[in-house]
Amino acid sequence: MYAMIDQTLFGELSSSRDTISVVEDLRKFISWKHVEGTNWHTRFNHLINYGAGYYSYIYAKCLAATIWADVCAKDPLSLATETTLRAKLLQHGGAKEASTLLKDLVGSDDIIRYHGKGFVPNLTSLCQEMGLIEDQG
Known part of the structure; x- marks a missing residue:
């Protein structure tokens, strides 16, 4: 509420x-x-x-669900999955923009959308991946 x-x-x-x-x-x-x-x-x-700190938790869950579906779900404990997460997401620390890291990791611009001066999870893309709504494209 x-x-x-x-x-x-x-x-x-x-x-x-x-x-x-x-x-x-x-x-x-x-x-x-x-x-x-x-x-x-x-x-x-x-x-x-x-402030917006509350939504960072919700956004993190949305983004994590997309990363799980796109990168980890097939074989979450494999060396390939670990290497992908380390090379494309973790090793950069704060040296790259978060939006760039997320796009590179999942290989798609659909993971986020821009709003105001920042970005938010693209819930349409996430819901399609989770089967909650049908792909409109």
Whole structure:
């Protein structure tokens, strides 16, 4: 629920709506109740000081799932898999842009997409790989 509130207020499709109306609209997605008039969502510090750090965990999971599917799934303990991960991802440390490392590792530009001044996982590509949606191309 908190992530939904955050994305509605600050995400790619954010609006200038007030938090109370956003929370009321999103309540249809939850089963728990709160005392009317208490504005429980104002106790969620993430909306004020947590920043994008929260999403780095979610992004890491998305990117790791794609890397697993593209690089590791067939034979995760093989020397070839280990060598690929070391040579294309780990050995560079901070010397290469993360987006370049990810693209080189999976051999595709589809792993990420750019948003604002940074990049985010390409969830369409990930969902297609996981069989959650059909390839539209």
